[in-house]
Amino acid sequence: MTETKDKPHLTRAHALDLLGQMVRIRRFEDKCAELYTQEKIRGFLHLYDGEEAIAVGVISVLEERDRVVSTYREHGHALVRGVPMGAALAEMYGKQEGCCLGRGGSMHLFDSARNFYGGNAIVGGGLPLAVGLGLADHMRRESNVTACFFGDGAVAEGEFHESLNLAALWSLPILFVCENNLYAMGTALALTESETDIQRKSTCYRIQSEALDGMDVVAVEAAARRAVRAVRETGKPYFLECRTYRLRAHSMFDAQLYRDKAEVESWRHREPILRFSEWLQSNNIVHPEDIARIESAVAAEIEQAVAFAEAGQWEPVENLKRFVCAEVGHEPGT
Amino acid sequence: MNLAPDALKAPAGGGGLIETTYREAVREAIREAMLRDERVFMMGEDVGRYGGCYAVSKGLLAEFGPDRIRDTPLSESGFTGAGIGAAMAGLRPIVELMTVNFSLLALDQILNTAATIRHMSGNQFGVPLVIRMATGAGRQLAAQHSHSLEGWYAHIPGIKVLAPATLEDARGMLWTALLDPDPVLIFENVMLYNMTGQLSAAAGAVDIDKAAVRRAGEDITLITYGGSLWKTLAAATALESENIRAEVIDLRSLRPLDDDTILRSVRKTRRALIVDEGWRSGSLAAEICARIVEGAFFELDAPVRRVCSEEVPIPYARHLEEAAIPQTSKIVAAVKTVFGRS
Numbered sequence: 001m002t003e004t005k006d007k008p009h010l011t012r013a014h015a016l017d018l019l020g021q022m023v024r025i026r027r028f029e030d031k032c033a034e035l036y037t038q039e040k041i042r043g044f045l046h047l048y049d050g051e052e053a054i055a056v057g058v059i060s061v062l063e064e065r066d067r068v069v070s071t072y073r074e075h076g077h078a079l080v081r082g083v084p085m086g087a088a089l090a091e092m093y094g095k096q097e098g099c100c101l102g103r104g105g106s107m108h109l110f111d112s113a114r115n116f117y118g119g120n121a122i123v124g125g126g127l128p129l130a131v132g133l134g135l136a137d138h139m140r141r142e143s144n145v146t147a148c149f150f151g152d153g154a155v156a157e158g159e160f161h162e163s164l165n166l167a168a169l170w171s172l173p174i175l176f177v178c179e180n181n182l183y184a185m186g187t188a189l190a191l192t193e194s195e196t197d198i199q200r201k202s203t204c205y206r207i208q209s210e211a212l213d214g215m216d217v218v219a220v221e222a223a224a225r226r227a228v229r230a231v232r233e234t235g236k237p238y239f240l241e242c243r244t245y246r247l248r249a250h251s252m253f254d255a256q257l258y259r260d261k262a263e264v265e266s267w268r269h270r271e272p273i274l275r276f277s278e279w280l281q282s283n284n285i286v287h288p289e290d291i292a293r294i295e296s297a298v299a300a301e302i303e304q305a306v307a308f309a310e311a312g313q314w315e316p317v318e319n320l321k322r323f324v325c326a327e328v329g330h331e332p333g334t
Numbered sequence: 335m336n337l338a339p340d341a342l343k344a345p346a347g348g349g350g351l352i353e354t355t356y357r358e359a360v361r362e363a364i365r366e367a368m369l370r371d372e373r374v375f376m377m378g379e380d381v382g383r384y385g386g387c388y389a390v391s392k393g394l395l396a397e398f399g400p401d402r403i404r405d406t407p408l409s410e411s412g413f414t415g416a417g418i419g420a421a422m423a424g425l426r427p428i429v430e431l432m433t434v435n436f437s438l439l440a441l442d443q444i445l446n447t448a449a450t451i452r453h454m455s456g457n458q459f460g461v462p463l464v465i466r467m468a469t470g471a472g473r474q475l476a477a478q479h480s481h482s483l484e485g486w487y488a489h490i491p492g493i494k495v496l497a498p499a500t501l502e503d504a505r506g507m508l509w510t511a512l513l514d515p516d517p518v519l520i521f522e523n524v525m526l527y528n529m530t531g532q533l534s535a536a537a538g539a540v541d542i543d544k545a546a547v548r549r550a551g552e553d554i555t556l557i558t559y560g561g562s563l564w565k566t567l568a569a570a571t572a573l574e575s576e577n578i579r580a581e582v583i584d585l586r587s588l589r590p591l592d593d594d595t596i597l598r599s600v601r602k603t604r605r606a607l608i609v610d611e612g613w614r615s616g617s618l619a620a621e622i623c624a625r626i627v628e629g630a631f632f633e634l635d636a637p638v639r640r641v642c643s644e645e646v647p648i649p650y651a652r653h654l655e656e657a658a659i660p661q662t663s664k665i666v667a668a669v670k671t672v673f674g675r676s
Contacts, residue, residue, distance in 0.1 A: 067423075101456035110455035117422065118455060122446045128412045129447060132419020132427075139375065139401060139425065159442075162412025169407070323457035324491045326515035 010218065015285050018060065018217050020294045022052040022273045025076040027298045028085060031306065032075070032092065032106075036252050040309075041092045044121075045106050046073040050215065050247035053272035054179050055080045057220025058147055058240070061228050065115070067146040069130040072107035072121035073179075077149060083111045085301055086308030095312030102315055123184070124157030126150060127176075131163045134172035138235065145231045147175045153184030155201065156192055164205040167237040174237045175227050176202065179214065181246040186258040202239035214242025215272045247271060352535045356504045357527040359537075360390050360466075363508035364428065366538075368398050371426060374512060377404035377413055378430030387432045388468055388527050414440035414465065418448050418517075421463040426512050431467040434483045434521065448517040449492030463518075464511045470523040470561045470611055471659050477647035480655070482611040484521040484560070485618035488588040494518045495589040496542055499526065499563040501533045503586060506540030518542070521588075523561030523611075545592035547599065551581035554669060555599040557622055558609035559585035562660050566609045569665035578669060588618060596622065597629045604635040605672050609660050614642035636672045641665050 029047045036045050048055070055076035059068065062081075070077040078088050083099055091098025092106045100110050107121040117133065120126035130148035137144045154160050155178065167174045178198055182189050189196050199211040208230060212223050220242060227238040245267040249256050256264075269275075280286040354362075367374045375398075376391065382405040385392035395403040406413040410431060417429040431437040437444070448461045471480035488495045496511065496518060498504045504522070511518035548563065549570050558566040563584050570580035581599050585591065600606045606626050610619035619640040626638050641660045648658055670676065 099456070100454060100458065103456050104454045108454050110451075110458050112455070112458035117419075117459070118451070120447070122442060125415070125442060125446060128415020128443055129419040129422070131412065132416035132421070133423045134419070135416050136420040136423030136425045139420075158409075159411050159415065162407070162409035163415075165407060166409060166412050166416060324453050325494075326452065326457075326460055 010285070012285055015280055016290060016294070018056055018221065019273070019276055019280065019286065019291075020298070021056040021060070021080055022217060022276070023294050024298050024301070025052045025055065025079055026273055027295070028079060028089075028302055028305070029075055031302050032089070033248075033252070035092075035306070041106065042094070043105050043107070044072070045092070045252045046250065047248045048073055048076040048246075050267065050271050051179055051181060051244045052076055053217035053220050053276075054149075054177065054214045054242045054244060057217050058149075058175070058177055058224040060221060061224045062145065062147055065144050067115040067117060067130075067133050067144060069117045069126040069133070069146065069148040070119055071123075071126060071149055071151060072119055073151070074109055074119040074149070075106070078109040078111065078116060078119070081111070081116050082114045083109060083116060085305040089305045090309040090312045093309040093312060094314070095309060096315035097308065097312035124150065124154040124159040127154065127159050127163035130174050130176075131166045131172060134167060134174040134237075135170065138170065138172050143173065143232050143235070145173050145175055145228050147177060149177045149179060151184065152178060152180040152182065152189050152198060153192075154178075155198055156184065164202060164207060164237070164239075168205040168207050171236050173231045173235050175224070175231050176207070176237060176239045178239070178241045179244055180241055181244050183246065183250070183258070185250050186254065186256075188258070199239065199241040202241075207237050207239045209239035209241065211241040211243060214244035215270050215275065217272055217276050245270070350535050351532040353530065354501060354533045355527065356501055356522075356529045357388065357390055359501045359504035359533060360508070360522065361392070361394070363505050364391065364394060365397070367428070367509055367512055368394070368402060370509070371512070373424065373426040374428065375402040375404060375425065376428040376430060377406050377417065379406055379408055379432055381405060381430050386430070388524065390527070391430070410436055410439035411443050415443040415447065417463050417465070418443060418461050421461045422451075422459050427463055428508070428512070429463065429465045431465060433479050434467050434469040435478050435481055437465075437467050437483070444487070444493070444517070444519070445490055449490050452516065453492060460515045461517045462512070462515050464508065464520065465517065466508075466520045466522060468524045469521040470525060471643075471648045471655055472525040472561070474650055474652055474655060476650040480648035482560075482643065484519075484588055485610065485612040487519050488591075488618050488621075490589070492516065493589065494542065494587065496520045497560040497586065497588055498522065499560050499584050499586070501529070501531050502537055503540060505533060505537045507542050509539040510542045514542070521560060525561045529564075543587050543590065543592065545586055545595040546584045547581060547595065548584045549580070549582040551579040551603065553579045553603055554605040554607060554672060555581045555583060555596070555603045556607050556609060556665070556669070557583045557585065557596060559588060560611065562609045562611050565660060565662045566665055568662045569669065572662065572666050573669055576670065576675065578673060580669065591622065591625070593625055593629065596626065600626050600630045601633045604633055606634070607639045607641065607665070607669055607672060609641045609665055611643055611659055613645050614640060615645060617642055639668055639672055641668050
């Protein structure tokens with residue numbers, strides 16, 4: 001694993017937490033895929049398999065008061081941020097016990113109590129929103145950090161460039177986290193970008209940045225710690241390009257015609273959970289029984305989440321038009 | 335946000351009338367909002383040093399500083415989205431888009447984020463944002479600065495769409511819009527900015543959900559909004575010589591539409607004509623026509639008619655531009671055909 005002077009002191013408890021969070025995402029999504037084939041979950045389902053280290057490494061170093069803006073591949077971000085697994089799964093079932101009453105589904109998990117500003121399914125659409133959240137904190141002289149996740153596909157959008165420019169120009173406390181998994185859906189980065197070095201683009205906006213191995217949870221956490229500290233101290237944006245790979249299909253409809261099986265296999269040995277777990281074991285930090293304990297706790301949590309979602313109710317159709325606009329007495333916190 | 339009924343009361347001030355312009359009325363509304371609520375700020379292209387493309391915000395930078403009168407880059411999507419985020423985080427931004435044509439660059443943020451997030455998040459987040467923009471033709475600005483797309487915006491659930499046509503509404507709609515927990519778009523017709531008139535020195539907030547009967551009449555209901563209101567009122571005056579007493583409704587709010595006021599009037603006059611600076615096909619006028627037919631078909635004495643913009647990009651040449659949009663003479667002629675006169 002990465003050796004760096006900013007590496008957090010990796011206590012056994014902390015290592016178990018990082019590993020446990022990644023396993024939690026992976027097993028939850030394995031279950032989601034299974035539930036999708038059973039038609040319990042419908043619509044689009046985008047899985048995060050292979051990218052878990054980024055959500056875990058970055059969100060772990062945020063404070064409660066900080067803000068998170070995410071994409072349509074956001075189950076991992078939501079879980080690490082504290083959205084209850086049952087509420088997330090019920091949302092994917094379309095049940096009213098879901099975190100958004102079943103109106104959002106897999107791509108639109110929101111949680112106002114945890115400053116989780118959603119699952120945005122317009123590629124790049126979350127970046128201007130993050131600029132606004134950061135602008136509000138900047139204008140009120142509050143030292144909150146807004147972490148904004150997006151993929152390499154977003155880099156081609158005008159909103160990416162507009163947002164980086166605004167954040168740098170106005171000195172806004174935003175941590176931009178690019179999850180570069182090399183493909184915008186099925187089109188490779190090299191086929192869409194004249195400059196494939198994404199970090200370099202952020203430096204053109206005079207934003208402090210780093211590119212790193214996004215499949216190394218310790219490296220991600222160390223970089224995120226540096227970045228969040230810098231954003232909080234300077235009030236200025238920071239940019240992390242986390243280089244990663246999506247091991248599963250883009251969505252459940254994707255036949256993966258655009259990449260070789262050999263390419264996928266070549267990335268498997270780098271996948272973050274196995275890698276971290278083996279490293280921890282070879283260094284005698286954790287032991288097989290710790291891993292068994294994590295797996296069994298996660299399995300129990302998933303079982304409860306499935307039961308919760310199964311037991312959930314459909315929102316009455318009479319409620320269809322509720323909350324298109326605010327209702328007196330039902331205004332949200334803001 | 336204080337939603338108490340007294341929030342709608344006019345601010346304290348002396349009585350009497352003042353001579354003002356529509357532009358000054360909007361500016362005064364912004365000033366008052368900035369003074370009343372420190373969460374309010376304005377951003378947009380050239381709103382600060384330049385004083386606003388249409389000079390609406392002239393002088394406000396000196397009074398409130400660059401933090402609250404915030405010049406932006408030409409990044410409509412970026413700063414409109416920033417307005418959404420700032421609103422979600424508890425501020426009350428006013429975003430100025432130079433013209434409705436440019437607002438298309440921000441349409442993603444307006445439609446996909448601002449209008450959807452409350453419903454999509456199960457009422458966890460709202461977007462109390464106000465977006466102001468200029469609309470309409472008449473200044474020979476040709477096909478990329480002159481269109482009237484407010485009818486498109488009125489198609490979108492989750493936002494409110496306002497068209498202040500009078501000094502009172504220019505002065506009073508903004509504060510009420512800022513009190514609204516949802517996104518409100520305000521369309522200011524470019525031909526109204528120089529309009530002068532008398533306004534109460536104590537003028538303040540007005541409602542934003544009712545249409546107004548601007549002229550009472552018995553024979554036909556003319557329904558319009560924004561810049562076309564004054565042409566329609568002029569037409570109503572001209573029609574007096576034809577012994578046609580026209581009632582004129584100013585919609586004020588394009589979404590939601592005040593069906594009650596429209597239908598009550600049409601049931602009385604039994605005839606209706608809609609004047610809309612938008613293009614005819616798929617227009618707001620078409621929607622109003624449909625609602626009249628759905629709600630008052632058996633009370634109509636004549637087919638509902640429309641005067642809309644011609645289906646062309648707005649041209650530069652003055653005579654062509656004038657021919658492209660509703661004019662008093664066209665409205666008079668169209669009303670006469672409703673009565674079978676030529």
